[in-house]
Amino acid sequence: MLKKERQAYILHQINLHNKVLSSSLSVDINVSEDTIRRDLQELAEEGKVIKVHGGALSHSFSQVHFPANEVYSQNQKKKIAQKAISLISNGMFILTSGGTTILEMARSLPPQLKATFISGSIAAILEYMHHPNIEVILIGDRISKSSKITVGPEAIAKIRQMKADICFLGTNAIDLQHGITDNDWEVVQLKRAMIESSQKVVCLSIAEKINTFQPIHICELDKIDMLITELPSDDPLLKPYTDAGIKVL
Amino acid sequence: MLKKERQAYILHQINLHNKVLSSSLSVDINVSEDTIRRDLQELAEEGKVIKVHGGALSHSFSQVHFPANEVYSQNQKKKIAQKAISLISNGMFILTSGGTTILEMARSLPPQLKATFISGSIAAILEYMHHPNIEVILIGDRISKSSKITVGPEAIAKIRQMKADICFLGTNAIDLQHGITDNDWEVVQLKRAMIESSQKVVCLSIAEKINTFQPIHICELDKIDMLITELPSDDPLLKPYTDAGIKVL
């Protein structure tokens, strides 16, 4: 097999699988690993692949995943925030969890809006406080340092006492089979109470979290009234959820 | 699985869920926890995640810091803070108001200290949260945007329920004739409740505020057990207060 031929094959494999191992290529093409390594090195110098210890990665691999991701998902969250805000009207009592998606919503609230926001998330409260017209109610109790929200029986009791118009949940994982799940027991307790105390429950979730699950169960899907993602509402990924009776925005 | 591939996966998980546990990653990817720890360490050195005991956090998540700089007469407040801290010992329940002097104290708390701090001041809570060992209890209720603390009947009721070992009050004005006074009606209500609910009441006040008064009365001097200023305790300015039975530090 010619050198060029071999390199074309390698490039093909990389674009196909996003990665290759020197070892497996070696047995594939039946040449020594040194040869493969030299090929990879050349391809890397031409900028066609990214060489790493043990093989090589597709260029798209690191480009998509590493640097752009921060901004990328920020934009997704902005889109979600806009949709969520369209559900809010003046005079509402709104219960919110924490999480970066909720924060994005808090930052995007229109300045004229007059409503009451209730939360136990310190970060969310800080954002609400900057808003000129909204009333902010802070749920008190012990502060969980890991999640930076108030947790505990007092907080739950307080939430149980109220009946909010709408509840926005930053969702960590949603799945047809497991429903809404999360990974922090105390946060789960709080979210459950929030769901019970709201007339309408809205889940905010970026599409990546759709069809994933976490260890701790919060509730089944039938408790959820609405699901907001950055995708258009007729995206096939969301079809099962509309079929399950959830309104998708 | 290649190292870079693994790290990309970890990064992805962190950006998705804001946190990861070394243990769960280890079983996820099927490598030893040592490897995960080394990966997290590298990612942390590159500034892509924040490594914590047991796993790592998303960088965007813990960026909840108050722009707390340029405090008025900071050196004096540092001196006051040091004196106040000398009154605190392990296991105490400590009620604090807000104000920059209290913030200075919060920042200067020794890292080994284990105690429970209770407050309705958002800024103070943020400082306490950064401390590794102290337990933080947040008093909930409506947030006053002017003073950035929780105010209202719920907050007062909550404070009444507790009996703290000691209470630190950032004091706006203290005077032999008028006692402790302030200029925000809602804050005054809160401070009154705090005084009633504490075995020992300590006023923190820079010397400038000694012998001044404000429109709203909080309490008479006899409710105060201790007064801390940046001056030495035998300063003539403070003599009348020691004479009035207040311990001056």
Next chain:
DNA sequence: CGTTTTTGTGCGGGATTTTGCCCTATATTT
């Protein structure tokens, strides 16, 4: 065509990287 030069490939051996394991120190929980 013969010789020289260039290029490609494999091999050996030492350096480097990666990984898992062990042991101790530190942190966290009970």
Next chain:
DNA sequence: AAATATAGGGCAAAATCCCGCACAAAAACG
């Protein structure tokens, strides 16, 4: 205060890389 979990450093085995070398095939050249 004891028990458990996690971190950190050192070590060893395995994999991988790197470098020089040999050798052969191909190319270049007179």
